[in-house]
Amino acid sequence: MKVLLVDDEKELVSTLAERLSLRDIEADWVTTGGAAIKNVESKTYDIAVLDVKMPKISGIELKKKLEEINPVLKYIFMTGHGSEDDFITASSESGAEYYLVKPVNIDDLIQKMKEVLINPDKRDK
Amino acid sequence: MTLFEKLKPKFWDYQDVAAGPYKHLFNFRRIWNLAVVLISLVALIPLISITLIDYGVTQHSVESEVLLRTSRLVSNTWRTVSFFLAQRRSALDFVIRDNSYNSLHDPKRLSAILGNLKQGFGGFVDLGVIDSTGRQRNYAGPYKLEGIDYSDQEWFKEVTEKGVNISDVFMGFRRTPHIVIAVRHDFPDDSFYILRATIDTDKFNELLAHLEVSGQGDSFLINKDGILQTPSRDSGNVLDRIPLPVPDFSPKTRVYEGKAPDNKQLVIGYAYIHDTPFILMIVKQKNELMKPWRKTHFQLIGFLIASITIIVVVVLGVATYLVNRILIADQKRIMTLHEVEYSNKMASIGRLAAGVAHEINNPLAVINEKVGLIKDLFTIKEEFKGNRKLIELVDSALSSVDRCGTITKRLLNFARHMDVKIQMVDIGQVIGDVLGFLSKEAEYRSIAISVNVPGDIPQFESDRGKLQQVFLNIVNNAFAAVKDGGKFDITVKYEGADLISVTFTDDGCGISESDLNRIYEPFFSTKTRQGGTGLGLSITYGLVQELGGSIGVQSEVGRGSSFVVTIPLKIEKKEKKTDESVAGR
Numbered sequence: 001m002k003v004l005l006v007d008d009e010k011e012l013v014s015t016l017a018e019r020l021s022l023r024d025i026e027a028d029w030v031t032t033g034g035a036a037i038k039n040v041e042s043k044t045y046d047i048a049v050l051d052v053k054m055p056k057i058s059g060i061e062l063k064k065k066l067e068e069i070n071p072v073l074k075y076i077f078m079t080g081h082g083s084e085d086d087f088i089t090a091s092s093e094s095g096a097e098y099y100l101v102k103p104v105n106i107d108d109l110i111q112k113m114k115e116v117l118i119n120p121d122k123r124d125k
Numbered sequence: 126m127t128l129f130e131k132l133k134p135k136f137w138d139y140q141d142v143a144a145g146p147y148k149h150l151f152n153f154r155r156i157w158n159l160a161v162v163l164i165s166l167v168a169l170i171p172l173i174s175i176t177l178i179d180y181g182v183t184q185h186s187v188e189s190e191v192l193l194r195t196s197r198l199v200s201n202t203w204r205t206v207s208f209f210l211a212q213r214r215s216a217l218d219f220v221i222r223d224n225s226y227n228s229l230h231d232p233k234r235l236s237a238i239l240g241n242l243k244q245g246f247g248g249f250v251d252l253g254v255i256d257s258t259g260r261q262r263n264y265a266g267p268y269k270l271e272g273i274d275y276s277d278q279e280w281f282k283e284v285t286e287k288g289v290n291i292s293d294v295f296m297g298f299r300r301t302p303h304i305v306i307a308v309r310h311d312f313p314d315d316s317f318y319i320l321r322a323t324i325d326t327d328k329f330n331e332l333l334a335h336l337e338v339s340g341q342g343d344s345f346l347i348n349k350d351g352i353l354q355t356p357s358r359d360s361g362n363v364l365d366r367i368p369l370p371v372p373d374f375s376p377k378t379r380v381y382e383g384k385a386p387d388n389k390q391l392v393i394g395y396a397y398i399h400d401t402p403f404i405l406m407i408v409k410q411k412n413e414l415m416k417p418w419r420k421t422h423f424q425l426i427g428f429l430i431a432s433i434t435i436i437v438v439v440v441l442g443v444a445t446y447l448v449n450r451i452l453i454a455d456q457k458r459i460m461t462l463h464e465v466e467y468s469n470k471m472a473s474i475g476r477l478a479a480g481v482a483h484e485i486n487n488p489l490a491v492i493n494e495k496v497g498l499i500k501d502l503f504t505i506k507e508e509f510k511g512n513r514k515l516i517e518l519v520d521s522a523l524s525s526v527d528r529c530g531t532i533t534k535r536l537l538n539f540a541r542h543m544d545v546k547i548q549m550v551d552i553g554q555v556i557g558d559v560l561g562f563l564s565k566e567a568e569y570r571s572i573a574i575s576v577n578v579p580g581d582i583p584q585f586e587s588d589r590g591k592l593q594q595v596f597l598n599i600v601n602n603a604f605a606a607v608k609d610g611g612k613f614d615i616t617v618k619y620e621g622a623d624l625i626s627v628t629f630t631d632d633g634c635g636i637s638e639s640d641l642n643r644i645y646e647p648f649f650s651t652k653t654r655q656g657g658t659g660l661g662l663s664i665t666y667g668l669v670q671e672l673g674g675s676i677g678v679q680s681e682v683g684r685g686s687s688f689v690v691t692i693p694l695k696i697e698k699k700e701k702k703t704d705e706s707v708a709g710r
Contacts (some may be wrong), residue, residue: 009487009490009491011491011494011495012487012490012491012494015491015494015495015497015498016494018498019494019497019498021503022498022501022502022505023501034275047192078490080483080487080490083440101485101486101530101534102486102489102490103486103489103493103494103526103530104493104494104528104531105488105493106494106497106501119430121163
């Protein structure tokens with residue numbers, strides 16, 4: 001399982017990557033949408049974990065761009081805003097698979113990653 | 126309670142507690158007074174003026190009519206009496222011209238003439254021929270009057286001077302009342318003789334006796350000294366003096382108002398009869414004549430009183446109704462201002478809460494990850510594994526992060542539901558969210574909160590934001606009412622027929638019976654001095670109505686209150702604000 005973490009908060013995303021590595025999950029991290037696109041172009045990932053609200057490009061727009069590059073990539077969103085139904089309302093058009101509200105529990109995140117890979121169709125449009 | 130206390134309208138004792146834009150725009154009692162006074166004046170002044178003018182005009186016209194009728198009657202009677210006397214005088218004139226002095230000296234001839242006059246004209250009693258010395262030379266009639274000397278008599282002197290005389294009624298030699306008409310005939314040698322006739326006063330009296338005089342009137346003749354010449358009904362008998370002053374001479378008929386000796390108002394008409402000593406008088410009782418007017422006058426006063434009463438009642442009613450409506454409209458205006466301000470405030474709080482929560486969430490997430498990494502290192506790296514103390518510290522930091530996360534989530538959740546649509550609502554969760562805000566206060570004040578939500582309550586469609594506000598208002602009120610260490614209970618019940626009830630019971634100070642009917646009224650507050658607006662329950666009431674539910678309360682002073690909010694499990698799509706929610710009950 002290879003994961004790309006995208007969040008403008010460097011301290012968060014780098015620490016999260018390190019914690020995943022400790023759990024034997026290969027995780028790269030970037031802090032901008034542009035860097036994320038470059039990474040996806042150059043490497044193959046199974047899952048992208050995106051922050052919904054980022055400067056310049058939102059997580060949802062970024063997802064659309066990444067889908068063009070890697071159609072099989074799965075997505076998990078992280079948000080500092082509100083709860084599940086709120087998120088669904090905001091992102092239903094883009095077909096978000098999973099979300100997590102910050103602060104994220106690492107075990108929950110890993111659980112979701114596993115679910116995404118096992119049930120790839122869940123919440124797909 | 127006095128009658129005024131019962132009748133006085135709502136606005137009468139209205140005390141304006143608000144200030145600034147929430148102040149009432151009007152002084153209701155002043156508007157009411159002004160409206161009542163102005164409308165009454167505008168309505169009553171023309172009415173009273175017209176009535177008074179009509180009163181005067183009608184009275185004047187009735188009086189004029191009375192005077193005119195009296196004047197007409199006097200004129201007509203005057204003509205009759207004048208004609209009666211003139212006719213008889215002309216007859217004598219004719220006799221004296223038609224007969225020579227010698228033939229008149231013939232008793233037979235004189236008797237024949239008397240007979241003819243009686244038959245032709247009537248009223249003649251006797252006839253006499255008197256020479257220039259005043260001695261009666263010939264006489265025809267029922268009395269023995271031949272040779273009598275009339276030279277001392279007033280009438281003889283008059284006729285000698287003026288050529289003709291009609292006497293007052295007098296007794297004379299025969300001792301019965303009579304009138305004398307005497308005509309002088311001159312010879313060429315300056316000597317003369319007089320033909321004298323006596324007129325029966327009965328015939329004369331008849332002229333007036335048959336007169337129909339209205340208003341208990343009286344008609345009679347007097348002479349210039351005020352002595353009655355014909356009998357009268359009220360003023361005495363023939364030759365008595367009338368109790369009224371003799372009217373001034375006037376060539377025409379005149380009518381004036383006078384007073385009887387008993388002070389009764391009289392209408393007196395009179396006319397001097399030319400070439401006679403007589404004055405015709407007709408006297409009427411003014412009271413009797415004005416009787417028809419008095420009836421009209423009572424009707425007019427009755428109409429005026431009835432109209433004034435109706436106008437005053439209508440003016441009072443309309444002014445009270447309108448001012449009450451203005452009060453309600455003004456309360457609605459203030460209510461709306463408050464509602465707008467309230468929802469603005471809630472929206473601002475929501476935005477602020479969302480902003481704060483989001484800003485806190487990011488550093489919180491970093492702390493979470495950093496502490497999580499520390500824990501990971503402790504648990505995964507062998508060298509720290511046995512150090513339980515460190516792991517406990519890290520766990521404690523993580524649980525604090527969790528708590529912060531819960532708070533920010535709750536804030537976001539609450540703020541997100543401020544501007545709301547209909548959605549599926551879990552009643553237990555809404556209650557939990559609301560209590561979450563007050564759990565710390567409950568803890569500090571040792572208020573025991575129990576929540577009882579049965580598991581079979583389904584999720585239902587409703588406006589979550591409104592429910593939150595309703596519950597928050599009620600819970601806030603309950604917290605204000607209970608003492609430290611008090612009890613507060615929330616019980617949800619399925620009521621069947623697609624209804625659930627949420628009962629909020631506290632053991633606080635309670636609400637007095639008199640206040641109980643007014644708690645939903647806008648601006649009714651027992652906490653005005655502590656900054657209460659008196660709108661909390663009023664807004665709550667409005668919100669519950671908008672949700673299609675109802676709110677009820679039971680309370681006992683000193684034992685606590687119990688608010689029951691009943692909510693339908695399916696909200697009606699058509700939301701409507703009822704008038705009552707604003708107007709209060």
